[in-house]
Amino acid sequence: MTPDEFREYGRQVVDWIADYYERIESFPVLSPVAPGHIRAALPEHPPQHGEPFDAVLRDLDRTILPGITHWQHPSFFAYFPANASGPAILGDLLASGLGAQGMLWATSPAATELETHVLDWLAELLGLPSAFRGNGVIQHTASDATLVALLAALHRASGGRTEGAGVRSGRFAVYTSNQSHSSVEKACRIAGLGADALRKLDVDPATLAARPEHLRELLTADRAAGVVPALLVASVGATGTGAVDPVAELAAIAREAGAWVHVDAAWAGVAAVAPEFRWLNDGLELVDSYATNPHKWLLTNFDCDTFWVADRTALVSALSILPEYLRNAATESGAVIDYRDWHVPLGRRFRALKLWAVIRWYGAEGLRAHVRKHVELAQEFASWVAADDRFEIVAPHPLALVTFRLCAGDEATLELMRRVNASGELYLTHTAVNGGTALRMSIGSPWTERRHVEAAWAALSR
Amino acid sequence: MTPDEFREYGRQVVDWIADYYERIESFPVLSPVAPGHIRAALPEHPPQHGEPFDAVLRDLDRTILPGITHWQHPSFFAYFPANASGPAILGDLLASGLGAQGMLWATSPAATELETHVLDWLAELLGLPSAFRGNGVIQHTASDATLVALLAALHRASGGRTEGAGVRSGRFAVYTSNQSHSSVEKACRIAGLGADALRKLDVDPATLAARPEHLRELLTADRAAGVVPALLVASVGATGTGAVDPVAELAAIAREAGAWVHVDAAWAGVAAVAPEFRWLNDGLELVDSYATNPHKWLLTNFDCDTFWVADRTALVSALSILPEYLRNAATESGAVIDYRDWHVPLGRRFRALKLWAVIRWYGAEGLRAHVRKHVELAQEFASWVAADDRFEIVAPHPLALVTFRLCAGDEATLELMRRVNASGELYLTHTAVNGGTALRMSIGSPWTERRHVEAAWAALSR
Numbered sequence: 027m028t029p030d031e032f033r034e035y036g037r038q039v040v041d042w043i044a045d046y047y048e049r050i051e052s053f054p055v056l057s058p059v060a061p062g063h064i065r066a067a068l069p070e071h072p073p074q075h076g077e078p079f080d081a082v083l084r085d086l087d088r089t090i091l092p093g094i095t096h097w098q099h100p101s102f103f104a105y106f107p108a109n110a111s112g113p114a115i116l117g118d119l120l121a122s123g124l125g126a127q128g129m130l131w132a133t134s135p136a137a138t139e140l141e142t143h144v145l146d147w148l149a150e151l152l153g154l155p156s157a158f159r160g161n162g163v164i165q166h167t168a169s170d171a172t173l174v175a176l177l178a179a180l181h182r183a184s185g186g187r188t189e190g191a192g193v194r195s196g197r198f199a200v201y202t203s204n205q206s207h208s209s210v211e212k213a214c215r216i217a218g219l220g221a222d223a224l225r226k227l228d229v230d231p232a233t234l235a236a237r238p239e240h241l242r243e244l245l246t247a248d249r250a251a252g253v254v255p256a257l258l259v260a261s262v263g264a265t266g267t268g269a270v271d272p273v274a275e276l277a278a279i280a281r282e283a284g285a286w287v288h289v290d291a292a293w294a295g296v297a298a299v300a301p302e303f304r305w306l307n308d309g310l311e312l313v314d315s316y317a318t319n320p321h322k323w324l325l326t327n328f329d330c331d332t333f334w335v336a337d338r339t340a341l342v343s344a345l346s347i348l349p350e351y352l353r354n355a356a357t358e359s360g361a362v363i364d365y366r367d368w369h370v371p372l373g374r375r376f377r378a379l380k381l382w383a384v385i386r387w388y389g390a391e392g393l394r395a396h397v398r399k400h401v402e403l404a405q406e407f408a409s410w411v412a413a414d415d416r417f418e419i420v421a422p423h424p425l426a427l428v429t430f431r432l433c434a435g436d437e438a439t440l441e442l443m444r445r446v447n448a449s450g451e452l453y454l455t456h457t458a459v460n461g462g463t464a465l466r467m468s469i470g471s472p473w474t475e476r477r478h479v480e481a482a483w484a485a486l487s488r
Numbered sequence: 489m490t491p492d493e494f495r496e497y498g499r500q501v502v503d504w505i506a507d508y509y510e511r512i513e514s515f516p517v518l519s520p521v522a523p524g525h526i527r528a529a530l531p532e533h534p535p536q537h538g539e540p541f542d543a544v545l546r547d548l549d550r551t552i553l554p555g556i557t558h559w560q561h562p563s564f565f566a567y568f569p570a571n572a573s574g575p576a577i578l579g580d581l582l583a584s585g586l587g588a589q590g591m592l593w594a595t596s597p598a599a600t601e602l603e604t605h606v607l608d609w610l611a612e613l614l615g616l617p618s619a620f621r622g623n624g625v626i627q628h629t630a631s632d633a634t635l636v637a638l639l640a641a642l643h644r645a646s647g648g649r650t651e652g653a654g655v656r657s658g659r660f661a662v663y664t665s666n667q668s669h670s671s672v673e674k675a676c677r678i679a680g681l682g683a684d685a686l687r688k689l690d691v692d693p694a695t696l697a698a699r700p701e702h703l704r705e706l707l708t709a710d711r712a713a714g715v716v717p718a719l720l721v722a723s724v725g726a727t728g729t730g731a732v733d734p735v736a737e738l739a740a741i742a743r744e745a746g747a748w749v750h751v752d753a754a755w756a757g758v759a760a761v762a763p764e765f766r767w768l769n770d771g772l773e774l775v776d777s778y779a780t781n782p783h784k785w786l787l788t789n790f791d792c793d794t795f796w797v798a799d800r801t802a803l804v805s806a807l808s809i810l811p812e813y814l815r816n817a818a819t820e821s822g823a824v825i826d827y828r829d830w831h832v833p834l835g836r837r838f839r840a841l842k843l844w845a846v847i848r849w850y851g852a853e854g855l856r857a858h859v860r861k862h863v864e865l866a867q868e869f870a871s872w873v874a875a876d877d878r879f880e881i882v883a884p885h886p887l888a889l890v891t892f893r894l895c896a897g898d899e900a901t902l903e904l905m906r907r908v909n910a911s912g913e914l915y916l917t918h919t920a921v922n923g924g925t926a927l928r929m930s931i932g933s934p935w936t937e938r939r940h941v942e943a944a945w946a947a948l949s950r
Contacts, residue, residue: 027574036502043585093598110587112489123505125572136555192682218680220654
């Protein structure tokens, strides 16, 4: 495609996206297609000869859109948000255009330095501890962040021996709340510890936050049995209900036992851009690593998980291998960061550009306004639920997630969910709370206004 | 950013990218900046209030471009290519605009079904075995593909016991050529086996391909010692010199020992779009998994590693965890693929769109022409090197990578590399071959023409 063809088709695509946002409310939020429907509409074989780009746009409308669940729809209340925004889309487009691959500092110094710099900006905006400055990196997802935190923890707990000798069944343990994301168990499996190494902490039934006393009991038992506590993963805004663990208390206990402390604040952490939500950071001065996802609730297209370590030594030691074909003067000088040593992949996209564009376009005030709007709408929604005798709220909801159910029971609650989702008017999902089923009203689309939340409540309470 | 603002700034960004390609030859290929230069030019603090997008574009020119190593420059001959192309950039832009997150089939059926379908198209274009049909997935990078192949291998080798109990030091072994990519060792470390579990196969000094007899010896010794052979990683186009392992022979031996066979064809594999390079697929009917990177040499922006398994059972079993908040009717029906169970991350971008756009824009013929052009240029370059008494070629070069050195020795060879790279006219990197140093001339940019290769040779032979 020549530069001039790119200009022409590029404008068509930009207009297609602008049009998409203008008509997004005309689509059912949840795609209604049956399994196999999309594949059946696609040609069986790839084309022998090239086609004009218009054909792709035509088929996007005809064939692909019916199979899209519209995550950017203002009435998307499922899971957690996956914010897109104009500046992020365009920042990412610039990254695609440059096509620079920043595996090493030397392979595009700006890709590395802008990333370190913008993560310092974000750390400042969130009010993170100063130990994280200069020690930030963009990971693919929070699952990847948890995995590399575990690898750094194993390096530290073993004095570096695991890199050569590997792990030994039953030697190390990992601790996390029974409300934590499934990625903690996945990381234990990937890192060779197995799910048996995972100790799930009981939670307070009212707050659904991990109980520090239970952590202390488990640590005592493990140490008595010769098991090494490697990692504690505390959740700030757990996936099911948004539960916030008591990080300071948990971290103090875990540190005493020598464990690495990682905080997974994938969804909730970014709310700390607003000073009234800085309490989310309580205890972070005691932790070893921290992750939050601008690609969830901070207007930055997927993928952009931001991850910081208080000391990079263990992380880099766990992941660094230097073959001859990657040697270069800058790396050997020790004066630069080579981000390839901070995660699983070697190659890396210039993802800092989109985060840079987002922070500059919105500024601190714009980011705060974004988060505040959703929290206010969620609080208002919660007040409507609380005032209706047929419903009950099942967990604290200090941010933009409200978990609630029909008093009539689990089956009625699930049936209500199925009915509203099938209507296409909104989309929300469910979770398990204290053995029962609850619905999750998760508010976070940049396009959501009060009228969308009102309409959702009207549909739910109809 | 409103849709109308997006239209306006989107056009500016599209034009910026088109202009960038029109002026790309005016930049030094390798960024000449010193460590810290880029950060020093960036404001210390993030803005309190939003800025217009024009300011981002202005600073991109002033502050970021000097720190870019231009991977899309026609005289970029370093590492392997990281192809960008118009249709890929625009396909990825559409993915950003839609902002759909395809972790489950249900969260956007089209994202899953188009991915399965387009990977079938690519398997057909490459002439891959029919067992791979319906079993393809896009991974972040080839390093991720190697890691998940190892996890599937451990599942199978342990009868599923590693997911719970973890691995045990010294129990499992992994085999790969001493020319293989460092990601194989990295995967062993990440998966808890440790680097000690990795057995490096000797290579034939002329072809640099792994010696099957050495694999047989190592397997025999390991089995006698009670070590379980878990995985063989064969390389098709190894990183240093492009060496191609004898996959059929290696696979036959490894299968007999019960090991999973993974083929890492990250760079070279895509050349099989042209029938004359189908020999690269020899033996694939005997392997369990295969990876190649359209984001290297097939015109599809990073990230897009395509990975296939002959049987998905072990892979999905190794990585699947189903918490309540992800349960849904489609998953429970068993009729759909949930790609979250095929890799480390949970969330996923709609990456199939860009590969779909590339295949449609170029068609099979266009993709073949792309690969053929680079191979022809590389063969011509090799003929010039071979005809010059001061140089020698050090490895076979059937594709678009030529490895060569100055007969005057390692230091003279490295000095030549430093001199041409500092000129800004071209960029190439080095590797180690049979204990000596060699330069790698890797041809693969869509913009590279004969005149760029001629100019590179003129600079090198000056």
